[in-house]
Amino acid sequence: MTQATVTTGPAARAVGAKKYYGEGDTEVRALDDVDVEFERGKFTAIMGPSGSGKSTLMHCQAGLDTLTGGQVFIGDTDLSALSERDLTLLRRDSVGFVFQAFNLVPTLSALENITLPMDLAGVTPDQEWLDEVITTVGLADRTNHRPNELSGGQQQRVAVSRALASRPEIIFADEPTGNLDSTTGTEILAFMKQAVDNLGQTIVMVTHDPLAAAYADRVIFLADGKVVDELLDPDVEQVLDQMKKLR
Amino acid sequence: MIWKLIRRNVAGKPFRFLLTCSAVTAGVMFVVGIFVFTDGLRETFSELAGDIEGNVDLAVRTEVDFGGDFDRPIIEVEVADTLREVPGVLAVQPRVIELGNVTVLDGDDDPQQGSGPNIGFNWEADTPNPRLFLQLGRAPSAPNEFAFEQKSFEDGNFELGGFYTIEAPGGVYDDVELVGTFNFASEDGAAAAGAKLASFELDWALEIINQGTGYNDITLVLEDGVDPLEVTRDIRAAIGPGLEVVTGQALQDEQAEQFDEFIGVFQTILLVFAFIILIVSAFVIFNVFSILIGQRIRELGLLRAIGATGRQVITALIGEAFLVGVFAMVVGTALGIGFGWTLRWLLQQFDFGPQGNELVLKPATFIWGAVIGILVTLASAIAPALRARHISPMAALREDARLSRRVPALNLPLGIVVTLVSWVLVVLAVSTAEWDVIIPLGLIAAFANTFGLRRVNTVVGQYATLAFGVVLLAVAVFADLDVVALLSLLGVAAITLFLGVNSISPALARPVSNFLGRWPLAILLGIGGVITTIIGGVAVLGSIALIGLSLVDVITDFDLAGVFGFFAAFIPLAASLALLSVGIRAVDAAFIMGWSWQKVVTGLAIFIVGAIGAVMALVGLAALLTGDWGQVVLLAIGGAIFAVAWWLRRFVPSAMKSNARMARENAGRSPRRTASAAAALMIGLALVSTATVVASSFKATFADILESSVTSDWFISPTNQQNPTSGFSTELADGLRGLPETDSVLSYQFSLEAYRTEFDGLVRDSSATSLGASLEHIDPDVIESDESLNGRNAIWVHEDFANDNSFEIGSQFSILFNDGFSEVVTVAAIFTDSSIYGNRIVDLELWADHFTTGIDQFVSVTVVDGVEVEQARTAIETVTDAYSQVNVDTRDEFQDRQEGQIDQILIVFNVLLLVAIVIALLGIAITLALSVFERTRELGLVRAVGMTSQQMLRMVLFEGAIIAVFGGVLGVALGTVFGSAAVVVIPDSFIRVLDVPVVSLLQYLAIASVAGIAAAIIPARRAARLNVLDAISQG
């Protein structure tokens, strides 16, 4: 079994992260002084009411967006110090993404979508690892199909495979199961959990679904741009309770 | 409600709206510009006609049976005296004029070559109301004096009272004194239009222009109050037959008509190009609307879901098209007026046409602007709008809703009937052999055929248009009709083939772009890019130098014009920088597509090392062979280096980047869009390639003739060949005959309207030369001849002319010349090659008796055996140096010169087509911009997973190049077919050898690929600058 590169310290962290939109009366504090660490080789879920800043945290943490104040790190790299180009390269090489929908480039086949970040980097994918990922995801017979020939669940699995294929430091997933029925969603979640447990991948997932959160090793709760609570090895009941408190 | 939607759509996306408008606006601008330009030109010219011929009452000249002013026979000198006796005549002004062959050399012996012809005529001393306005000095009043037109005087190195050389039909005259300057036709000199006008005292003009034989015409001014009709009657009685009396008004009308004809030809040519531009714009508009509707399927589906009827959806779309049309009409017309006026101004700077620039705005101009702006837009938008009617409300809910193309329902009886009708139409059209029937009927038949076959069978219907075009092309190539009919049939076939290829090209787009998007594109981009980079680089240096020069100018001599010039000098710099950057981008793209920097650098390094090794080894080997054993070390080392280099070769990396692949995939993804984006460019390049194939075949024909039938060594031709009457004095040939180095010297004259053949009454073109000696110079493939018949009254005729009239050697017939005399000629030879002489050649002796111009149009020379080329040139130039307006060429030089002229015409033609091509590129730019817009989310996604903005930029650039090359390949292929067919159709007397210039055509493809990059730059920038987060969260 191949392991993700292991170094010490958290895979990603935010220190005093602030993200404000607008000014004066209309100012919105999407992130208000957030300190959080994402442990290496762990599956972390982020939960919170709508508008609490989950997506914002994820975008900033992943280098898609910039902070108003504070710092975010991937490994030991301070993202606020990076240029736009370096951020892109960091995303390409060290971060994986799974979005709620529209994850795939429609012109490319499933396999080409999976290897896209490596193609962009001009590196040859590790064939063994690739085969392993694809087999684990159960897509071996679908690799030459185009996205529109795949079901929604299959498309999400391709997206997860893409995130895994380049063995990034960390994978971010924003409501990856939001568009799927519960059975398919469960499959994807089980798969991600497997990737964490068996392949040593680090995953951070935003979700609204307590069932989904229960797959995680740890749940972080956000409200009004602040981290308000967290649960370790949560079960569905605990998560539901916590959510009710936040409403 | 619907209108509100339309308004919102336009106002909400102004950039998109402007983009949509730009192509039609450009089309309208050019058409309106052409009208403004030609109307203005016509206005100034018609005023000019009044100025030139408006101040005489009557004119007397010889009556001609056919032909025009160029070869009207002259009037005897005595007629002028007779006219002076007629009561009521106040003044008699005989006129002598030579249009083209009177050249004045200035103080630098410079022949004053300008854009206008070199005209010589007499000073009109006797006219009470003059058309020559003296400016400086005095009028010429004795032999060896002349007056010169004021502007030409200023332009050249002249001095009043100086002595200059004048070349005229009568010979070369040295030491002619410049006694005065004048303006022609109007006081201010606006009318000269670049012509070089020299005027002489009447009797001397008579001598040097018409060799003393007579006047060209005589104008009269009548006493006040006399009845012109009565005077005319008296004149007729006095002068006898063969002469005619016309009114000043008639002269003026003739002049105006000539101008009109000239402008008409000009306008027609320009309008043909305008028409091409419009077709191209229509394609672009059609494409843009299809894309816009494709992008809004979900929105339109939503409209349908909440209750909008199909009709309302159509109204919304057509309404938007209407707004686009109105905008294009208004803006395009305004720009067009400016464009036409500027064009006129610009050409005036080159002395094209008379001075004066009235802005003539006729209602027709505005009507055309409106028709083109609104109708073309609506017509192009209707098909996509109609398809939108079928968008289902479900489209709003689906992710990847696509607009499906409706296939017409099969209807066998209707289909068969319409198809048959279309075939009957074609047969009918072709059988009339009239171009004005063939074109409309042929096009209607083409549409009917497609309509019919699509209802017979879906698959057959798809290829119906294409097949019909092929059939028409075949008919044009094989049928035996007159040239005009065949060429018009070819035109119909071309349009049909465009439509046919266009309807199947979506099917081609994927495989073709898949193939082209690899090494072929890399090679094209590499070559085109390197050339563009070099040109751009040189241009940048040049424009920097220009800025430097104008800066120096401003510093040394400060004035407003200088400052303006300094800032204006930055425009070429900007343009050449843009060119340079396009070139660099293209080279960059080429490397990324196929080559990669590492590959080239390492490859080159390895190649150089290997080559050094090989050279060392060879030197060693050579030394070894001469027995120098010490060199064995060199051989060993060299061989080893070579071997290592050979082995290293395999490590040269090969890379095909994913963005190149994605670009290819993108181009193949919506094949219909790629195809229609490319279609406009296809048309433009097809026309350019057609012209290139025809021009190149023309050159090949010329070379072939020179090779197979021409045996002369030297060729003397006039420098100015645009004018059919231009040539040089016959004295030149006489001078050459006197040289010891020349063996035989042959003169040629030619007229399009030489004489009538009396047996059928037709006016014929004819050449004339000394028949007895001509075979030593040129053999028009004589198949039968009787040399004893050669002489003054001999004629050589083409085989076809002989067969048509059942002539054989010894047959006689009579021909009537324009001077009223007829001659009986005897067929002395029959030939088969009409490419040099046309169909008839008579003897120069006979000719000279009826044409008094004394101008040879061409002279060929054979030299005595053993005379070297340079020796012969020196000898010939001792004679020709007296004539500034002739070229002396060896065979090779002559061929080069002719090819150069054909190339020039080709360049003018291609420059005119450039506008269409620019609009086509604009179409590609719009298409790409819209598709970037449409793919925002997808582009955001690939940026999120790690595509750098540089890679994104390149991806869109590649896509532009692929689309352009796709259109280019189709266009060049079609153009080659059209050009070849045209060569077959054009009579052998013009073009008989087909030559397809592969290199030029490949160059066009390379240029197209680079142009595709240029077109894609703006959309690519937009794509590269997309905000990743906004892009992925959109939708």
Ligand SMILES: Nc1ncnc2c1ncn2[C@@H]1O[C@H](COP(=O)(O)OP(=O)(O)OP(=O)(O)O)[C@@H](O)[C@H]1O
């Ligand atoms: N571009 C923006 N401009 C202004 N405000 C924004 C912007 N993006 C987000 N916000 C605000 O920031 C806050 C956090 O938004 P965010 O998208 O992170 O919430 P979320 O927790 O992901 O919610 P959801 O569960 O609905 O996806 C919200 O109040 C939102 O209105």
Ligand SMILES: [Mg+2]
């Ligand atoms: Mg969110």
